[in-house]
Amino acid sequence: MASSKREDERAGAEIVYGAQECYQHSIALLEEIGFPRGVLPLQDLVECGRVRETGFVWMKQKAPYEHFFEATNSRVSYATEVTAYVDKFKMKKMSGIKSRQLLLWVPITEMAIEDPTSNKILFKTPMGIGKSFPLTAFMTQEEKEKQNNNITLTDH
Template sequence: MSLITEEVRAKSEIYHGDELCQEKSKELLREISLPNGLLPLQDMVECGYHRETGFVWMKQKKSYTHKFEKIGKLVSYATEVTATVEPNRIKKLTGVKTKELLVWISLSEIYVDDPPTGKITFKTPSGLSRSFPVSAFEVEEPAKEAKENKEEVKGVNGAVEVKEV
């Protein structure tokens, strides 16, 4: 059963499309002082944020397994990832597992003790935890390209078109 109810959706900021969701998820991670490469989801179709409660969700077309090269760890992200966020912490995490030896283990919490140079800790529902350098989850972001000159033009039927000038 999904945690994303109609009531939650009605009071949330909701974004659609991979490019916009990628931008918004990185923005959220910066806002709560967590490393920007922590949620490397792909082909996202929707993401949402209920600011009042801190509840967030991200949906992608298919599950994705990512290897964090700096620490040599595999992490699997389900088609739907949900959590509650607050400064320096992600709680009630669902849809994220890490591989330890031969077993996939669910993660339930992620937090940073002393941002931005401290350690980032990952906890399981059973209380086991493991810490790594925050730098292992930072991704260098490409410089934003200069935006092209564009102009909005109202069509005959009231539709808005974006045209290059």
């Protein structure tokens, strides 16, 4: 039954395969929904899919991956498959992502930019407990430089 639910969830999906195609697909998706590129630093992607009608997305990588975000002092684990439902400034019903808090791995089920002017991103657990971080903590170097250039240009 679980496999038929998965097939239903993925019906009508746009699917891309291969590291380069998946990387471009994931970057385009993050930019479209308003998230910084570095928020999902997945490695060795092999398949990405998206069902535009429902917002369901998935990304498969060759192996699980752990990433340490220096700016937030957080270690995050990404399973072989990460799924979510996306909307502008929001990813919800996420699976496959856990954050290490003290000695425990805590699932992350939602991330959202509730107020784009605040430049903060909120991560939530299944219990509804959340923690906010500056968007810049998840920006690539290129995005930070672009933002700094925009600030410099508008300051003068």
